[in-house]
Amino acid sequence: MLLKGLLDDFPVLQRTINGKNLIYLDSAASSLKPSKxxxxxxxxxxxxxxxxxxxxxxxxxxxxxxxxxxxxxxxxxxxxxxxxxxxxxxxxxxxxxxxxxxxxxxxxxxxxxxxxxxxxxxxxxxxxxxxxxxxxxxxxxxxxxxxxxxxxxxxxxxxxxxxxxxxxxxxxxxxxxxxxxxxxxxxxxxxxxxxxxxxxxxxxxxxxxxxxxxxxxxxxxxxxxxxxxxxxxxxxxxxxxxxxxxxxxxxxxxxxxxxxxxxxxxxxxxxxxxxxxxxxxxxxxxxxxxxxIGFENISEHVSELTQYAIDKISKLDFVEIYGPLNEEHHAILSFNIDGVHPHDVAHMLDQEFGIAVRSGHHCAQPLMSILKDESKLSLFPNATCRASFYIYNTKDDIDILVDGIKFVKRWFS
Ligand SMILES: Cc1ncc(COP(=O)(O)O)c(C=O)c1O
Missing domain, CATH: 3.40.640.10 (Type I PLP-dependent aspartate aminotransferase-like (Major domain))
Known part of the structure; x- marks a missing residue:
């Protein structure tokens, strides 16, 4: 549950990116800054x-x-x-x-x-x-x-x-x-x-x-x-x-x-x-x-978003999600779309939807090799897309991310 008015504390959320409202899903790399x-x-x-x-x-x-x-x-x-x-x-x-x-x-x-x-x-x-x-x-x-x-x-x-x-x-x-x-x-x-x-x-x-x-x-x-x-x-x-x-x-x-x-x-x-x-x-x-805001509220809000995102994205049979799928999975969702390089996914989400996600090896190359061994993708790119959630994100952001993922898959097919 998000505090009322909290989004107003982050002026950059008023910005449009390529004509779309900014959806910032890259907080694991660096968070937005409140006006305070x-x-x-x-x-x-x-x-x-x-x-x-x-x-x-x-x-x-x-x-x-x-x-x-x-x-x-x-x-x-x-x-x-x-x-x-x-x-x-x-x-x-x-x-x-x-x-x-x-x-x-x-x-x-x-x-x-x-x-x-x-x-x-x-x-x-x-x-x-x-x-x-x-x-x-x-x-x-x-x-x-x-x-x-x-x-x-x-x-x-x-x-x-x-x-x-x-x-x-x-x-x-x-x-x-x-x-x-x-x-x-x-x-x-x-x-x-x-x-x-x-x-x-x-x-x-x-x-x-x-x-x-x-x-x-x-x-x-x-x-x-x-x-x-x-x-x-x-x-x-x-x-x-x-x-x-x-x-x-x-x-x-x-x-x-x-x-x-x-x-x-x-x-x-x-x-x-x-x-x-x-x-x-x-x-x-x-x-x-x-x-x-209270760390318990932060954790609860982000947890709700994470489970919501896992539920929605795991239904897409062309997407592979990494990490556990239980309650230990929090705030960060790494995934790949079969047949599409994560840099292309990230670029297209930015260009078409104003969504900021991270793509690459996330400074964890030993882990990328492990994911590769377990991956069922036709070709594992030694990289993933990563959407990460924080206090200023909403379920609407995730709905648009899901639309974006479907769009990218269609476009590259
Ligand atoms: C788990 C973890 N450790 C260390 C770092 C490095 O942090 P910094 O670049 O702020 O030194 C990061 C940054 O992404 C991280 O996610």
């Missing part, structure tokens, strides 16, 4: 902007206070402490940061085992894979044995005997739309350092890091109504304290002499250089906005 976020960022730059933490003048104090308010907002959202919230440029940066810092600190050493899954976005796959080659730790990926890339708990259970030092997993697949049961997986690996890629999870769910006993949680503002170029690395205090910074420079130091350096307290030890201050302020407003 855009206006706050503009107001911040216009009236409050100065560099943070370094000066005593009024603008610097205002700027610092606004940035730190965002940090505590985000900490509250995760049931974490403010000092455990490190701002980065996004999920990708956060994961690279963790891997590199683990190596520098000696938390990750030769012969240690790192476990990921084969459905990961490249951001949570390539850094571990590459660094395993450079530093000699073992790298393994859990393979999904369920329907079209669906991860089952048993798939993870096979690896418990290997005692991985690190388990780095997505909380919500950006291709199959599967929401992963972190609680159950944590029970299987009680002593492993658990890193959750929350890029797709956080836009739809309040995640309690204490309740789930997550060691690190990473996510990006731009997928949850906030500005691009800003993200979060949550880390447990006792781990962050041990870790060597990833970036060195200004702000992250305590004392520097000709011979040595000591570091600032958390979280500033990890925030070298001038941060994306306006982005952080905008992110705080985005979190306020999401809280005002």
């Amino acid at each position: 976020v855009v206006d706050k960022v503009a107001e911040f730059y216009s009236y409050h902007y100065a560099n943070v933490h370094r000066a005593v003048h009024t603008l610097a104090s205002e700027s610092t206070e606004m940035m730190e308010n965002s940090r505590s907002n985000i900490a509250k959202l995760l049931n974490a402490e403010s000092e455990e919230i490190v701002f980065t440029s996004g999920t990708t940066m956060s994961i690279n940061f963790i891997v590199e810092s683990f190596v520098r600190t000696g938390i990750l050493k030769k012969n240690d085992a790192v476990l990921v899954t084969a459905v990961e976005h490249h951001a949570n796959f390539v850094p571990w894979l590459r660094m395993s080659k450079l530093h000699g730790f073992s790298f393994k990926a859990v393979k999904p044995s369920g329907r079209f890339g669906e991860l089952l708990i048993d798939d993870f259970a096979q690896f418990t005997g290997e005692n991985p030092k690190i388990l780095a997993i997505t909380g919500h697949s950006n291709v199959t739309g599967q929401v992963i049961n972190i609680k159950k997986i944590r029970e299987l690996f009680p002593d492993t350092i658990l890193i959750v890629d929350g890029a797709q999870l956080l836009p739809h769910n309040k995640v309690d890091v204490k309740d789930l006993n997550i060691d690190f949680l990473v996510f990006s503002a731009h997928k949850m109504l906030g500005p691009s170029g800003i993200g979060v690395l949550y880390g447990k205090k006792k781990l962050l304290e041990k870790m060597e910074p990833f970036l060195y420079g200004g702000e992250m130091i305590d004392k520097v002499t000709l011979e040595d350096v000591t570091f600032n307290v958390l979280p500033y030890k990890f925030e070298a250089g001038t941060p994306h201050i306006a982005g952080i302020v905008g992110f705080g407003v985005a979190v306020d906005y999401l809280n005002s």
